[in-house]
Amino acid sequence: xxxxxxASPNFDEYLELVLPQQLTFKRILVAVDGSDISLKAADxxxxxxxxxxxxxxxxxxxxxxxxxxVGGAADYYEHAKKEAKKWMKDVESIAALHGMTLKTEIxxxxxxxxxxxxxxxxxxxxDLIVTGTRGKTxxxxxxxxxxxxxLVQYSTCSVLVVR
Numbered sequence: 207x208x209x210x211x212x213a214s215p216n217f218d219e220y221l222e223l224v225l226p227q228q229l230t231f232k233r234i235l236v237a238v239d240g241s242d243i244s245l246k247a248a249d250x251x252x253x254x255x256x257x258x259x260x261x262x263x264x265x266x267x268x269x270x271x272x273x274x275x276v277g278g279a280a281d282y283y284e285h286a287k288k289e290a291k292k293w294m295k296d297v298e299s300i301a302a303l304h305g306m307t308l309k310t311e312i313x314x315x316x317x318x319x320x321x322x323x324x325x326x327x328x329x330x331x332x333d334l335i336v337t338g339t340r341g342k343t344x345x346x347x348x349x350x351x352x353x354x355x356x357l358v359q360y361s362t363c364s365v366l367v368v369r
Contacts, residue, residue: 229364231258231333237323237353238264240293243338247368248297251336252304254366262308263330264297266290267322270315283314320356327363336366 236251238244248264255262268286271279294310301308316322327335340351357365 231260233332234260234334235263235265235327235332237337238266238297245296247336247338248300250368252301252306255306256304262306264308265311265326267316267319268314269319270317287312320353324361332363334364335361339367339369
C-alpha cells in the first residue's frame with residue numbers, strides 16, 4: 207500500500223503540526239544511585255550534554271527509610287550522604303572524560319524518589335532526564351525499575367532510560 211501526499215494551501219501548516227520538531231536539550235538531569243547502570247546513564251548523559259552544549263546535573267535522592275532507624279535518622283542520612291559523595295566523584299570523572307563539568311545534588315529525606323526527581327526536574331526546567339533501567343534496590347530482577355518506569359510515565363520532559 208502506498209500513500210500519496212498532495213500539496214494544498216495548508217500543507218506547510220500540516221507538516222509543522224504533524225512532523226516532530228527537532229529536539230534540543232539545554233538542561234540535562236541524570237539520576238544516579240551509584241549502581242553500574244546509573245554510571246552508564248551518566249556516561250550517556252555526558253555524551254548528549256557535550257553534543258548539545260547543554261548543562262548537566264547529577265542528582266541522587268536519599269529517600270526516607272520506610273522503617274524506624276536504630277541510632278536515629280540523622281546518622282542514617284549522614285552515612286548515606288557520605289557514601290553518595292564517594293561514588294559521585296565517579297560521576298564527575300565520567301563527565302570530565304567527555305570534557306564536561308556537572309553540578310551534583312544530593313536530596314535528603316524525600317518520601318518518594320520518583321517524586322523528588324520529577325519535582326527537581328520541573329523546578330530546574332530540565333529538558334531531559336537520563337536514568338538507568340534499575341538501580342540498587344531489590345527490584346533488580348525487574349526489566350525496568352519502578353523509578354525509571356515512573357519517570358517515563360509522569361515526567362513532563364523527555365526521558366532516556368539506559369539499559
